Amino acid sequence: MSTESLLSVRDVTVDYATGRGRLRAVDRVSFELGAGEALGLVGESGCGKSTLGRALLRLVPLAGGEVRWQGRDLARLRRDELRRLRADLQIVFQDPLASLDPRLTIGQSVAEPLEVHRPELGRTAVRERVGRMLARVGLGPELHNRYPHEFSGGQCQRVGIARAMILEPKLVVCDEPVSALDVSVQGQIVELLRELRRDHGTALVFISHNLAVVRRLCERVLVMYLGRTMEFAPSEEFYADPLHPYSRLLLDAVPVPDPRVERARPPLAAGEVASPFAPPSGCVFRTRCPVAVEACARDVPAFEAATGSRRVACLRWGDRVTARR
Ligand code: SF4
Known part of the structure; x- marks a missing residue:
């Protein structure tokens, strides 16, 4: 450290x-x-x-x-x-559920900070990064198009963490x-x-x-x-x-x-x-x-x-x- x-x-x-x-x-x-x-x-x-x-x-x-x-x-x-x-x-x-926008899929939720802070990235690069981060928190590609209400509390918290970490803060x-x-x-x-x-x-x-x-x-x-x-x-x-x-x-x-x-x-x-x-x-x-x-x-x-x-x-x-x- x-x-x-x-x-x-x-x-x-x-x-x-x-x-x-x-x-x-x-x-x-x-x-x-x-x-x-x-x-x-x-x-x-x-x-x-x-x-x-x-x-x-x-x-x-x-x-x-x-x-x-x-x-x-x-x-x-x-x-x-x-x-x-x-x-x-x-x-x-x-x-975790209240902190996610219910209208966005989890893939869109995790992509959002990248779209705001890294507008130079193309859609493919964003999709790749989101896929890598979601895999990192244990959520496979079959889940990317699902909505927060379809997830357990633990899964929603994983999404929240992925969203927070996607920009490597x-x-x-x-x-x-x-x-x-x-x-x-x-x-x-x-x-x-x-x-x-x-x-x-x-x-x-x-x-x-x-x-x-x-x-x-x-x-x-x-x-x-x-x-x-x-x-x-x-x-x-x-x-x-x-x-x-x-x-x-x-x-x-x-x-x-x-x-x-x-x-x-x-x-x-x-x-x-x-x-x-x-x-x-x-x-x-x-x-x-x-x-x-x-x-x-x-x-x-x-x-x-x-x-x-x-x-x-x-x-x-x-x-x-x-x-x-
Ligand atoms: S009341 Fe406060 S100052 Fe007094 S012994 Fe307890 S913790 Fe210490």
């Missing part, structure tokens, strides 16, 4: 206006991603990870901070410059791409992403609440809670020894194969789940943190350098108090 910085994310903040007032969905998130690297964005639903994924591609406006792509501030690009860049920046959505944001699929199909899609990534050198931002899947794909993990970053770490170190109490709770919630052990486990984290409209003072995780102390209600933990390249936002990370269930 190259260490050249492809994507630089600095203090990215995203607000939504809602009927109940302003909701800060992402709050000053920062990280770097090198060419060909894979980053897992993890956290429970509502933590802001999908909004952050969209902000990275300028699909939602920023309330603060910046996203730099190969050194260029995405927010400052003109419309035509951004349109050209879209060839390098792709997204795969959670709901430098970055693909995968937003919960396997969470709507059966476990066995999940495994096949993850394997496919691994292979495509290896063959094309594509960088991935893989958004998921499934830490077992993230472990198979990503070299780094960024943990979010109520829009803020809790921990950022190389996967190996994160899975072996999480520094943040929330990371520990997430890891302990990964299902175990033995149903008796699974049934005996308590829920993910006791305590009140804070409202994103009125986040707690001090550390936003404190209402669920099993090792919170008085200072946690008062002081906002800085997102600071910990060991090696790891960063963590916890007043007590140095005490190594990440509680096990």
Whole structure:
């Protein structure tokens, strides 16, 4: 993997206006991603990870901070410059059927990005490339003229991935791409992403609440809670020894194969789940943190350098108090 910085994310903040007032969905998130690297964005639903994924591609406006792509501030690009860049920046959505145009055959769906971004290619070249890519994702030529509603969820997701990869992008944001699929199909899609990534050198931002899947794909993990970053770490170190109490709770919630052990486990984290409209003072995780102390209600933990390249936002990370269930 190259260490050249492809994507630089600095203090990215995203607000939504809602009927109940302003909701800060992402709050000053920062990280770097090198060419060909894979980053897992993890956290429970509502933590802001999908909004952050969209902000990275300028699909939602920023309330603060910046996203730099190969050194260029995405927010400052003109419309035509951004349109050209879209060839390098792709997204795969959670709901594969909803993300495909029902009026297009799957062959037409996968051809569309080529027709938009590579108009110099003739019809034969487009057809050949589409055929190769669909074969790559396990869909034979007999399926090219079928429509999305004729496919299973797993097959539609393969089409979505083929569509995202057909331009050989430098970055693909995968937003919960396997969470709507059966476990066995999940495994096949993850394997496919691994292979495509290896063959094309594509960088991935893989958004998921499934830490077992993230472990198979990503070299780094960024943990979010109520829009803020809790921990950022190389996967190996994160899975072996999480520094943040929330990371520990997430890891302990990964299902175990033995149903008796699974049934005996308590829920993910006791305590009140804070409202994103009125986040707690001090550390936003404190209402669920099993090792919170008085200072946690008062002081906002800085997102600071910990060991090696790891960063963590916890007043007590140095005490190594990440509680096990
Ligand atoms: S700062 Fe306090 S409440 Fe927050 S995670 Fe650390 S120990 Fe828990």
